[in-house]
Amino acid sequence: MQYIEIKERKNTMTLLEVNNVKKVYSTRLGGNKVQALNGVTFSVEKGEYVAIMGESGSGKTTLLNILASIDRATSGQVLLEGRDLAAIRQSELAAFRRDNLGFVFQDFNLLDNFTIQDNIFLPLVLAGRPPEEMKQRLEPLARKLGIEDILQKYPYEVSGGEKQRTATARALITNPKIVLADEPTGSLDSKASSRLLKLFAEISKEGQTILMVTHSINAASHAGRVLFIKDGCVFHQIYRGNAANEEMYAMITDALTIIQTGGMKNE
Amino acid sequence: MNKLLLLPKLSIMGIRRNGASYFPYILAGSFSVFVFFVFSSILANDIMLTLPRSSYALLLMRVGQVLLGLILLPFIVYTNSFLIKRRKKELGLYSILGLDKKHMAVMMLWESIIIFGAVMILGIVFGLAFSKLMFLLLLNLSSLPVSASFGFSSVAFYQTFLYFLAAYGINLVMNIIRVFRTNPNDLLKSPKKGDREPKHLWLTALSGLALLGVGYNIAITSKLDSSIFLNFLLAVSLVIIGTHQFFKAGLLAFLKVLKRNRRIYYSKSNFVTISGMLHRMKKSASSLSNICIFSTMTIITLLCTLSVWLGSDGMQDFQFPYDATVNLNAAGFRNRDGLNEKLLELADSANVKITDRIEYTLQKLRTTRKENVFTVQDPESHYYDRETIRLILLDEYNAMENTNATLGDNEILIYSTGADLGFDHVILGTETYYVRKELDSAAFARKAANNTYGREIYMVVSSIDVMDKLRTAFGSTADNDRMLTISFNLEGQENDKDSYAKSVRAWCEPQPGYISVINGTGGRRDTRTMNGGLLFIGIFFSIIFAMCLILIMYYKQITEGYDDRNNFDIMQKVGMSDEEVRGTIRKQILMVFYSPLVIAFLHTMAGFNMTAGMLNALQLFDTGLIIRCGLIVAGLFTLLYGFSYSFTSRTYYRIVKQMRTDVTAERRIA
Numbered sequence: 001m002q003y004i005e006i007k008e009r010k011n012t013m014t015l016l017e018v019n020n021v022k023k024v025y026s027t028r029l030g031g032n033k034v035q036a037l038n039g040v041t042f043s044v045e046k047g048e049y050v051a052i053m054g055e056s057g058s059g060k061t062t063l064l065n066i067l068a069s070i071d072r073a074t075s076g077q078v079l080l081e082g083r084d085l086a087a088i089r090q091s092e093l094a095a096f097r098r099d100n101l102g103f104v105f106q107d108f109n110l111l112d113n114f115t116i117q118d119n120i121f122l123p124l125v126l127a128g129r130p131p132e133e134m135k136q137r138l139e140p141l142a143r144k145l146g147i148e149d150i151l152q153k154y155p156y157e158v159s160g161g162e163k164q165r166t167a168t169a170r171a172l173i174t175n176p177k178i179v180l181a182d183e184p185t186g187s188l189d190s191k192a193s194s195r196l197l198k199l200f201a202e203i204s205k206e207g208q209t210i211l212m213v214t215h216s217i218n219a220a221s222h223a224g225r226v227l228f229i230k231d232g233c234v235f236h237q238i239y240r241g242n243a244a245n246e247e248m249y250a251m252i253t254d255a256l257t258i259i260q261t262g263g264m265k266n267e
Numbered sequence: 268m269n270k271l272l273l274l275p276k277l278s279i280m281g282i283r284r285n286g287a288s289y290f291p292y293i294l295a296g297s298f299s300v301f302v303f304f305v306f307s308s309i310l311a312n313d314i315m316l317t318l319p320r321s322s323y324a325l326l327l328m329r330v331g332q333v334l335l336g337l338i339l340l341p342f343i344v345y346t347n348s349f350l351i352k353r354r355k356k357e358l359g360l361y362s363i364l365g366l367d368k369k370h371m372a373v374m375m376l377w378e379s380i381i382i383f384g385a386v387m388i389l390g391i392v393f394g395l396a397f398s399k400l401m402f403l404l405l406l407n408l409s410s411l412p413v414s415a416s417f418g419f420s421s422v423a424f425y426q427t428f429l430y431f432l433a434a435y436g437i438n439l440v441m442n443i444i445r446v447f448r449t450n451p452n453d454l455l456k457s458p459k460k461g462d463r464e465p466k467h468l469w470l471t472a473l474s475g476l477a478l479l480g481v482g483y484n485i486a487i488t489s490k491l492d493s494s495i496f497l498n499f500l501l502a503v504s505l506v507i508i509g510t511h512q513f514f515k516a517g518l519l520a521f522l523k524v525l526k527r528n529r530r531i532y533y534s535k536s537n538f539v540t541i542s543g544m545l546h547r548m549k550k551s552a553s554s555l556s557n558i559c560i561f562s563t564m565t566i567i568t569l570l571c572t573l574s575v576w577l578g579s580d581g582m583q584d585f586q587f588p589y590d591a592t593v594n595l596n597a598a599g600f601r602n603r604d605g606l607n608e609k610l611l612e613l614a615d616s617a618n619v620k621i622t623d624r625i626e627y628t629l630q631k632l633r634t635t636r637k638e639n640v641f642t643v644q645d646p647e648s649h650y651y652d653r654e655t656i657r658l659i660l661l662d663e664y665n666a667m668e669n670t671n672a673t674l675g676d677n678e679i680l681i682y683s684t685g686a687d688l689g690f691d692h693v694i695l696g697t698e699t700y701y702v703r704k705e706l707d708s709a710a711f712a713r714k715a716a717n718n719t720y721g722r723e724i725y726m727v728v729s730s731i732d733v734m735d736k737l738r739t740a741f742g743s744t745a746d747n748d749r750m751l752t753i754s755f756n757l758e759g760q761e762n763d764k765d766s767y768a769k770s771v772r773a774w775c776e777p778q779p780g781y782i783s784v785i786n787g788t789g790g791r792r793d794t795r796t797m798n799g800g801l802l803f804i805g806i807f808f809s810i811i812f813a814m815c816l817i818l819i820m821y822y823k824q825i826t827e828g829y830d831d832r833n834n835f836d837i838m839q840k841v842g843m844s845d846e847e848v849r850g851t852i853r854k855q856i857l858m859v860f861y862s863p864l865v866i867a868f869l870h871t872m873a874g875f876n877m878t879a880g881m882l883n884a885l886q887l888f889d890t891g892l893i894i895r896c897g898l899i900v901a902g903l904f905t906l907l908y909g910f911s912y913s914f915t916s917r918t919y920y921r922i923v924k925q926m927r928t929d930v931t932a933e934r935r936i937a
Contacts, residue, residue, distance in 0.1 A: 070840070091844065098842025109837040113546030118538075123842050125538040131529040170841070 015209055016044040016067070016178060021076035023062050023232075036062040038232035039076070044178070044211060049204035051223035052213045053252070059232040060213045061182065067211065068101060068180050069093055080177065098123050102171030102179040106186035108163040110155040110170075116162075117151040120169045127174070134173075141169050145199060161192030168199065172208070179203075181212040185219050197222045217256070221249040228259055235259055274370060277361070278377035285354060287918065288825060292346055293385050295818050299339045300390020300431055301397070302807055306332045307423035308398045309405060314417065323793065324409045327800035335811070340434050342815050345557070347438040349822050351445055358446060371446045379439040387431060394427075395419065409799030410792060472520040475512025482506035483873040489880070490719065499877055506870060510559050515552040518862065519545065539838070543855045547827070551859065554823045559863035561816040563870040565809055566904050567878055570871070572805030573896040578887040579798045585713045585886050586794060587787035589623070589754035591768045597628055597749035599780025606753075609774055617767035619759030625667045625710050629750045630658040630734045632695070632741040639690040643741055656695070657725045658734050659711075664727045667710045674703055674729040682706040684714050685722030693726075696740040700726075711754065715888030717879070750782060757788070764788040817911045820860070824915040827856065828922030835923055856916065864908050868901065 023037040036059045044050050054060040065071035066078060069085050078085045080100060088096050103109075110119045117138065124134045142148045145165040150158050155166070164184060171179050181200070185193040193216075201222050204210050212223060220226050222245060228236040236259060238251050282289045310328050361371060399417045406413050482505030489498040522545045526532045532541055548555075575582075593606070600606075614621050634641035636654040644653060661674050672680065679700045681688060692701045708714055712723065728734055738747060757764045768786035775781045831852055838848050879893050887893070 068840075094839070094842050094844035094847065097840075103840055105840070109833075109840060111542075111834055111837055113542045113834070118542060121533065122538070122838075125533050126535055126842050128535050131533045134533065 013046045014043050015046045015048075015081060016211070017077070017079040017082075018042050018063075018067070019077040019079070021063070021066060021073045021078060023059070023066065023071070024074045035232055037066075037073070040229070040232070040234055042227055042234050042237075044209060047204070047207045047209055049200070049210045049222075049224040050212070051220035051226045052211070052229060053215060053217075053220050053226055053256070054229035055215060058229045060215075060229050063229065064180060064182055064211075064213045068103065069097055095127075098126055098174065100177045102174060102176035104164070104167050104171050104179065104181040104184045106183035108155070108160075108167045108187070110163055110166060112155055115152050115154055116147060116158065116166050119155065119166055120173055123170065123174050137173050138169070141172060144202075145169050159192070160188050161195060164188060164192070164196055165199070168196070168203075172203065178209045178211055181210065181214075183214050183216075184212065185214070185216055193218070217249060217252050220252055221245050223248075226252055226255075228255060230259060274374045275377040275381075277366075278374050278381055281354070281357065281374070281378060282381060284357070285350070288350055288353060288822060289382075291818055291821055292350060293382060293389070295346065295814055296343065296382070296386035296431075297389035297393070298814060299343065299811070300386055300427060301393045302811060303332070303335055303339065303430060304391055304394035304423060304427045305398050305401045306335060306807075307426045308394065308419060309402050311420035311422040311426075312402070312417060313420075321409075321411055321796070323797040324405065324411065324800035324803075327797065327804055328405075331804040331808070334808070336430060338808075338811065338815075340437075343434045344437055344441070346818060346822070348441065351442050353826075368447055372443045375439060375442045375446060379435055379442070383431065383435045386435075387428065390431075391424070391427070405799065405803045407799075408802050409796040411796060411799075468516050468520055468523070471512050471516035475509050475515070475517050478505050478509030478512060480509075482509055486874050486877045489877055495877070495880060495884075499881070502874070502877065506563075506873075507560055510866065510870070511553070511556040513866070514548070514556040514559065514863075518548050519552075522548065539843075539851045540855055540858075543834075543851065544859060547855060547859050550826070550830070551823055554819050555859070555863050557819050558816055558823070558860075559866045559870070561812050561819070562863055562867035562904070562908065563874070565812040565816060566867060566871045566900055567874060568805055568809045568812060569900040569904065570878060570893070570897050571882065572802055572809060573900055574882055574887060574893045575798050575801050575805070575885070577896060578882070578889050578892050579795060581889050581892070582798070582885060582887045583791040583794045585715065585888060587785070587790045588711075588713050589625075589785075590757040590764055590787040591771060592752060592754040592785040592787065593771065593775060594782040594785070595751045595753075595775070595778075596780035596782055597751040599748065600751065600778060601780070602778060603751075606775070606778075610753075610771065613767060613770050613774065614757070617759070617770060618763045619757040619767050622756045622758055624753065624755035626751070626753045627659050627663040627667060627711060628734075629752055630738055631747060631750070632656040632658065632737055633747070634695075634741065639688075639692065640694045642696065654724060657723060658737060659725055659727045660731060660734060661727055661729050672703075672727075674727070675701075676729050676733060677701060678703045678729065680704050680706055680727035682709050682712075682714070682725040682727070683722060684712050684725075685718040686716045688724070695737055698736075698740075700728075711752070717883055717888050717890060718886075720884060721886070761788060765792070813907060816908075817915070820911055821915040821918065823860075824919040825922065828919040831919075832923050856919070860912055864905065871897070871901070 019041055021037055021040045022035070025034045025036055026032065038059075040059075040063060052060050052063065062071065066073050066085075069088065072086060097103075110116075111122070114122065120138060120141075121134050124137070138151075142151060145168060147162060147165050147169060150162055150166075155163055158166070164187070168179075168184075171181075184200070185196055188196060197219055200210060200212070204224070210223075212219065214220055224240045226238045226248075227234050228238075236255055238248075238255055240248055243251065306328060310325070310332060316325070358371060361374075362368070366374070398419070402417050403413060405411075482502045485498050485502040485505070489495060489502070522541055525537070525541055526545065531537055593610075595606075610621065632641070632655065633644040634654050634656055635643070635645045635648040635652050637652065641654065641656060661672065661680075664680070665671050674680065677698065677700050679693070679702060681690065681693070681702050682705070687705055689705070690702050692699055694700075706725075706727075709725065712725070728737070734749075738749075741747070757767060759767075765786065765788045768784065768788060772784035772786070775784055835848055835852070839845065843851075875893075875897065879890060882893060
């Protein structure tokens, strides 16, 4: 099995460090063990836009859950700004997530009992921010995401694209250290997808760190770097450099082809 | 697979897959069949007609059966509509897989047949097993002679079958209409859309409060008179509509006010709770109103049942203070010595002993009353203003009461069997009489301050001259003759007392001047029989109401469970801790679920006056007892409510957990 160690480091601050993370699932009786992650190592610099690609079952969702502190690694370390996620007490986890992480999910995960505006406010309210500040934060964000007109509507009254932009606003409003996106375009049509991806690119340009899990080549082609996961390991990675989206797209396609065939030869 | 077999198979699968909601539905249906069948069997039984004094119980059972029919039908239809709504998705899937609407209608038919069959079989089997027991219970409660021969009549089967065939037939028709009216696209859409707010929220809220207010007002101020049943129906309908309006809009409006205040709304502890409750209220207004109404019905039924049960002795004593009373025309009856001899002689042979004997002459005056002025009765006057005054002679009064009161010719003692009159003088015709004293009790009739309907006014006058003068003044027609009344208690066996009173009646009847013989022993037994019938019906109706209540509550919890499953997870991902999420959801559910209980207590309190009034009509005047019963019932009902809440909420948590087990299982490993 090929394993590419990343030596090259840019001269920026490391935000997220993932060191040899393993995850083993076992059935309740402890009989069958399934190795979901098999020593994943990589790091994310501040302001980077990283896409993680892999097929279904490659372990990318498990990885994201561990990064999101929803799940814990069996062994290895995840450090966010040098802080070990495993060392955070269960009771503080919710607050930790709220303060440091922003989430965008495939199925939006908006609450139907809140208006669009209140859905976006939710993390701020939980953090005990005053209403004036929430309003101030929301205004520029809503303009940027193009959702000013639907703020008083309910999630079931708006389109999928609008829902996902709402979810993005909710993720961004806390100024998180990192935005974790799980197949954010997975439930969107192509038009809504490209609008969202453009937005992600803009946000990234403004300095927001984004880590996106996807198996859409199109989505990944907008990222600054693409990591490929296969069988629980980081298998390969591509840096954008100065490449345009189209070139990036071609590079990803090539890499996927190699991984597919190479992987087959290996087994 | 054969298409003929596929559809029934799909129906069975449909029922089994939705077991969590269908089994309670079938169970409740079976219980309804059971109760209906028991009532039918008892009514259809010939023995009922041959039993002595069974007419009251029979009448009550008949009324009960009609009421039962009226209550069960909307209940069965309501629960069905809940169930079919939940299955939109499944039906949509079938239609996409190529089952056309005709087939789905056939599937619905099969389902209805299976459910109807199950419900009938279960209900009738239990009915057959327990009808006799229930019959014996009725006889026992009604103190009717326990008869062992209880047969089943085909009429009962027939009635039960037809009634439930109609009920489930309506359900089938409604399900088929639903299948035909929705297209697969609608069917597949998840039922996420919250019900919209009512259009005129504030108007609806205010009208709800207004209706409740008017209903309460009628209930609280209504007097016990001939219009009480009309008032009762009016108040009940107003309160039912008002309750629906209130739950639909009143609480929403209140929450909206809270929401409008940013400081209150956007705080950690209120944000999720207020919006969650708004969401919940929108979706559950009708179940909450129904829970509230069924709670009120259960409480009031139990209250009446318990009061009648515990107050039965008091009722009997009020109606029949003596074991026997002989009423004779004082002028027409000549054989007074003969009567006295006969009474003793008959007592000897019947093996009873006469005690507490009283004897008095009564002169009735038919008058029209205005405050303390009594004039000759005007046939045009409202019956409300008519009053019959009963005059009693002072020396007879003194003999009865063992007193030696004295009166002047223009003085009287006054005694009302209802509330005190409070007059210092009365004007009878043209003469003024001063009230020497208003009596608190008398040997010849019981008094209760809240006795309004059957209230009698007695006046004790100084001499027979005064009595005659008044009699002449108020017209001396034949039906205005003086009446001689002899009342006494008896010592001995219950049956001996009864037969003694009967033999006295048999002897008196042919005598000239005979008016009536009141058999207190038998009369009390009749009252017991009627109360027993009321009790029997009360018990069954309380159970039926409670069953409706619990089922609606259970279905509500299931719905909430499915709704909250997602919310649980999302809120956690957005940054609420497990405990916080659990805490807020528990708080919301508690508040939403206990609001009907609180409103039901308010309803009960508002309806107390009316309930007590109707119990008064049954001559149960012990308000203290009714209040005590109310408190006991309120306590018991709170327990029942809390119990069924915690019982049904277990289902809720099971549903919510179904989704979360994956996550927790992983945590356990980690």
